[in-house]
Amino acid sequence: MRVIVELLDHQSGEFIEAELFDEVTIDHFLETQREWRPVVTEAALYLAKAGAKPILVPRHFHWDWTKKEADLRMLAITFYGLGCGGALQGLMKLLTVGHTCRLPEQAGKPLVYVDYLEAAPWNIKPLMNALGKAPRYGGIGTLLLEAAVQKSKDEGFKGRLALHSLPTSEQFYLKACGMTAVGRDPAKQNLLWLEYTPEQAERFITRGTA
Amino acid sequence: MNTKKTMTLNLTEQEMEVLESLSTQKDLTKTAVLRQALRLYQLVDARLAQGGKLFFEDGQKKKAELMVL
Numbered sequence: 001m002r003v004i005v006e007l008l009d010h011q012s013g014e015f016i017e018a019e020l021f022d023e024v025t026i027d028h029f030l031e032t033q034r035e036w037r038p039v040v041t042e043a044a045l046y047l048a049k050a051g052a053k054p055i056l057v058p059r060h061f062h063w064d065w066t067k068k069e070a071d072l073r074m075l076a077i078t079f080y081g082l083g084c085g086g087a088l089q090g091l092m093k094l095l096t097v098g099h100t101c102r103l104p105e106q107a108g109k110p111l112v113y114v115d116y117l118e119a120a121p122w123n124i125k126p127l128m129n130a131l132g133k134a135p136r137y138g139g140i141g142t143l144l145l146e147a148a149v150q151k152s153k154d155e156g157f158k159g160r161l162a163l164h165s166l167p168t169s170e171q172f173y174l175k176a177c178g179m180t181a182v183g184r185d186p187a188k189q190n191l192l193w194l195e196y197t198p199e200q201a202e203r204f205i206t207r208g209t210a
Numbered sequence: 211m212n213t214k215k216t217m218t219l220n221l222t223e224q225e226m227e228v229l230e231s232l233s234t235q236k237d238l239t240k241t242a243v244l245r246q247a248l249r250l251y252q253l254v255d256a257r258l259a260q261g262g263k264l265f266f267e268d269g270q271k272k273k274a275e276l277m278v279l
Contacts (some may be wrong), residue, residue, distance in 0.1 A: 096252060108236075157238075
């Protein structure tokens with residue numbers, strides 16, 4: 001699957017063409033380690049030393065996509081990438097088994113679980129702002145989450161979706177995406193479990209189109 | 211989207227009852243239930259092949275190893 005989507009180029013203020021795809025390969029994982037990880041690690045160190053608010057210090061500096069190479073062959077796991085300007089701008093890993101809904105009104109029903117969602121560090125606005133730089137592209141997290149909702153619908157899960165959010169992203173999922181906070185999960189570093197009902201997921205992917 | 215292939219599935223009455231019950235309970239089509247089962251089977255099988263073990267934990271945190279084909 002390859003579809004043309006649009007990202008906001010923060011420099012020009014205009015929308016530019018990007019490509020959303022599910023044909024993710026080990027090369028994309030290697031690209032994240034080569035191009036993204038040093039930037040995230042350096043930013044985390046700089047911000048921690050500068051005494052920045054903990055909420056601004058990236059917590060995903062230790063992520064390593066290359067360890068997920070075997071997952072590429074699993075039916076239960078789907079990856080999506082977002083490319084623009086000849087480089088990878090975002091990457092996401094979804095699970096379609098292993099997690100079920102926790103909201104009382106849909107408890108136990110299957111869902112798509114967003115296991116990892118990462119934007120290239122130069123696109124993370126709060127991170128770039130904290131470093132005194134301008135972010136490059138906007139809309140990566142939103143486009144990837146839309147793809148996850150669509151995957152949920154394609155699987156017959158009607159848009160039901162959940163994720164554990166890093167503290168730095170909680171407000172994005174709550175306010176920009178309209179997800180419901182179900183509670184902190186002691187089994188997952190006390191991260192916040194957020195969930196979509198089919199109605200919330202539909203509102204998210206159709207927002208601005210009414 | 212991947213091209214889909216069609217197959218005929220022969221199930222006993224009891225198997226069909228279970229499939230229909232799961233379909234209702236999980237709010238999924240019968241095809242989606244079977245797809246889920248296949249994905250889970252492949253995932254568990256791969257983890258076991260890598261030396262992993264599958265456990266169920268009860269309310270008292272007691273673990274019981276699950277045997278898989």
